[in-house]
Structure formats: C-alpha cells, structure tokens
Amino acid sequence: MELNKRVKRDTPPVRVAILNDYEVVVRGIAAMLAPFSNRVEVVELDSGLPVSQPVHVLLYDTYAAAAVDSPEVDRLARDPMVEHTVLYTWAITDEVIQIAATRHVSGVLSKSLGGAELVDALERIYAAQSVISAPEVEDEDTHEGDWPGKEQGLTPRQSEVVVLVVAGLSNQEIAHRCYLSMNSVKSYIRAAYRTMGVKSRTQAVLWGVEHGFRASPRARLLPHGDDHEVPRA
Structure with a gap:
C-alpha cells in the first residue's frame, strides 16, 4: 500500500518515543529519523521501560518482542503518556492488522520503509489518520536501521x-x-x-x-548521546 502525500503541518515536530528491548535497535531507528529533525523529534529511547513523558507517537519496534496479541500491546495503546501507538514490524499480515485494530493501535508500519516514508507515516498518524503501510514487496535489505x-x-x-x-x-x-x-x-x-x-x-x-544477542539492561537512553540512565531498583 503506497503512502499518501506528506501531511501539510504548521505545528512543531511530532514528538516520538521509540521502544524496544535492544539498545542497538532503538538507536538505529533514531539515527534513521535524525535527518528529519524539523519534522520528527525523537524525545525518548526506551529499553524495557514505559514511556516517561507525553509523546504524540510511540513507535514500538516488535523486533524479538512478544507477539502482537500479547497484553503488552494493550498496555502500550492505553498508556496516558502516549497519543498514538504504532507497531513497527516485518509481520504485516491480515492477522496482525486485525489484532492491531482490536488493540486500539493507530498504525502498523513496515520496516522496509525508508526514513522519509516513515516520517510521512508518523505525521499522518499524528494527524489522526489510521495508517497501514505494507510495501508490495517486503525487502529486508532496504531496512536502514541497526540490529544485533x-x-x-x-x-x-x-x-x-x-x-x-x-x-x-x-x-x-x-x-x-x-x-x-x-x-x-x-x-x-x-x-x-x-x-x-x-x-x-x-x-x-x-x-x-x-555477539550481543541478549536484551539490553532496562534503561532510558538519551536520544543524542551514548550515556544512558539506568533506573533505580
């Protein structure tokens, strides 16, 4: 499904939090979005923690995460800190789309999207459009992020x-x-x-x-630096 043309907005950038248990994964997505900082502001990168501040969009990378029919997705979609929860996944099947609809998820986006396409989709979702973005050919070689x-x-x-x-x-x-x-x-x-x-x-x-295939410690990472905050027990 092709993305529509870019949403015209005169408001500040979309505030985005990125969630995944692997630091290298969330940092890879943040790096992909960095050239579009005038349109999307990555304010939080979370490894195994709930979002700590209000955001327009939570981009939930499903890499190695629980299946989308798990209670975790319900919790994310109902988080009062989050306006829109979006699944970022390779698995865009009819089953996943149906599950997302019943979980009040605002969008399901393919990891095959390039940075510009991903930003377009996030803007549309912030503008209250429900977005399902699945390229006709799922080519994982086009993924621009990072992974173990x-x-x-x-x-x-x-x-x-x-x-x-x-x-x-x-x-x-x-x-x-x-x-x-x-x-x-x-x-x-x-x-x-x-x-x-x-x-x-x-x-x-x-x-x-x-080679680093275990999940990162629970941490809230800084989007623009190597330091990270490990929450107290």
Whole structure:
C-alpha cells in the first residue's frame, strides 16, 4: 500500500518515543529519523521501560518482542503518556492488522520503509489518520536501521530469529512470535548459521551471547548521546 502525500503541518515536530528491548535497535531507528529533525523529534529511547513523558507517537519496534496479541500491546495503546501507538514490524499480515485494530493501535508500519516514508507515516498518524503501510514487496535489505549481528552479515529477520534462539524459544514458538511459517523459520535459521559459522543450536547460542544477542539492561537512553540512565531498583 503506497503512502499518501506528506501531511501539510504548521505545528512543531511530532514528538516520538521509540521502544524496544535492544539498545542497538532503538538507536538505529533514531539515527534513521535524525535527518528529519524539523519534522520528527525523537524525545525518548526506551529499553524495557514505559514511556516517561507525553509523546504524540510511540513507535514500538516488535523486533524479538512478544507477539502482537500479547497484553503488552494493550498496555502500550492505553498508556496516558502516549497519543498514538504504532507497531513497527516485518509481520504485516491480515492477522496482525486485525489484532492491531482490536488493540486500539493507530498504525502498523513496515520496516522496509525508508526514513522519509516513515516520517510521512508518523505525521499522518499524528494527524489522526489510521495508517497501514505494507510495501508490495517486503525487502529486508532496504531496512536502514541497526540490529544485533548486522556487522557480521545477518539480515534483520535472521538476527531476530537468532535472538529468539538465544532466548531458548523453539522453532514453533519463534514462528508464532514472528508470524512466520515453520519452513520460513527453518530457512532463516539455516542461512543465519551459515553466516555465523555454526552448525548447532548450542553453538548458535554461544555465538549469540558473545555477539550481543541478549536484551539490553532496562534503561532510558538519551536520544543524542551514548550515556544512558539506568533506573533505580
């Protein structure tokens, strides 16, 4: 589905919070949005924490997260700090779209979107449009963000599957979490193993632990710096 033309706005930039359990993922999205700071202001990057300040849009990256039919999505959509909750995902299926509608989610956006397209979509959502953006061809090679294993040659989808392998999920659980078929999960695992140079699940887990495939500590990250605030227990 093609995005409509850019929404004309004379208001300040859309205030955006980005949520995911992996620091490298949220920082990658923030870097992708940085050239559009006159239109979108990334005010918060969260790793495993609720949003702490009012924002127009919460961009929830579903990378290695619970399935979109989990209570977590309900909680995010009803957060009083957030005007609009948006799912940012590879899995734009009829099932996901239906689940999003019942969870009061304002948009479902594909990770294949480029930075300009993503900003256009966020502006439309802030303007109270419901946006489902799924390119006709889902090409993960066009993803501009960052993810664990990118430097080692893993694609985003391979990386996500490996993260779930490291977390101890079975192939069937990964398929449910990522809205993939079992054959697709097995294909991603085989391709990832070749890239990683491993031959077994045990070796893959060890490789993943050594290469940062565990979730970041719960933290509120600073959008424009390397420092981060770890909340007190």
